[in-house]
Amino acid sequence: MKKKNVMKRIGIIMSLVLISIMFMGNSGCEPTPMVDSAYNEAAKANEDAIKNVISNDTLPTIERSLERENIKRRVEFINQADRIGYLYLISDNGQLIKEVQVLGKVSSLNSYLTPMEQIEWFRSVDIGDGYGDVPIVTQAADLDGTYGENAEGIFWFTPDEVYQEWSGMYFYSSERMTFTTQPLLIEQIK
Numbered sequence: 001m002k003k004k005n006v007m008k009r010i011g012i013i014m015s016l017v018l019i020s021i022m023f024m025g026n027s028g029c030e031p032t033p034m035v036d037s038a039y040n041e042a043a044k045a046n047e048d049a050i051k052n053v054i055s056n057d058t059l060p061t062i063e064r065s066l067e068r069e070n071i072k073r074r075v076e077f078i079n080q081a082d083r084i085g086y087l088y089l090i091s092d093n094g095q096l097i098k099e100v101q102v103l104g105k106v107s108s109l110n111s112y113l114t115p116m117e118q119i120e121w122f123r124s125v126d127i128g129d130g131y132g133d134v135p136i137v138t139q140a141a142d143l144d145g146t147y148g149e150n151a152e153g154i155f156w157f158t159p160d161e162v163y164q165e166w167s168g169m170y171f172y173s174s175e176r177m178t179f180t181t182q183p184l185l186i187e188q189i190k
Contacts, residue, residue, distance in 0.1 A: 085101070085172060086099060086100070086102070086172070087101075088172075089168065096179055096182075096183045097184045099176075105156070108155075110152070117140055119135045119138075153165055153166055
């Protein structure tokens with residue numbers, strides 16, 4: 001309850017400060033010493049109230065980070081080359097288009113093996129008070145010697161080693177899902 005009262009006071013003080021600033025801005029006048037003094041007083045009171053809230057609010061000690069554990073577990077889980085997953089391609093209006101089995105994992109079309117930016121140094125550049133070297137970030141060539149970005153989307157390989165891409169909404173699961181409607185595209189059985 002004490003924190004609510006402090007926060008309420010901070011809100012009132014902030015409102016008074018904003019009103020006085022708006023009044024000064026709309027009047028076209030310079031702030032008078034009285035208004036200036038009131039503003040400084042309100043700002044000081046606001047600062048003191050915030051310091052009080054922070055000093056009375058102890059941060060929790062975290063012994064275990066579930067966020068870090070989840071990320072580690074995800075990396076270990078999806079980084080298995082023989083794992084079969086299920087990818088559901090979805091239209092913009094939410095219609096299931098296709099179910100696809102994925103071998104390994106789904107990857108971003110904008111993932112690269114090498115950095116896509118590099119630092120180039122321009123030597124003896126006039127930097128105002130003399131000359132110096134200036135680093136500029138430029139685009140780096142991909143492994144095939146081309147520049148630019150790929151389209152937004154994902155790619156994967158099926159268990160039959162078929163390469164596929166998708167640039168829309170999707171849902172991925174390590175477990176096969178069932179749906180109440182048939183997908184728009186159905187795989188041909190060979």
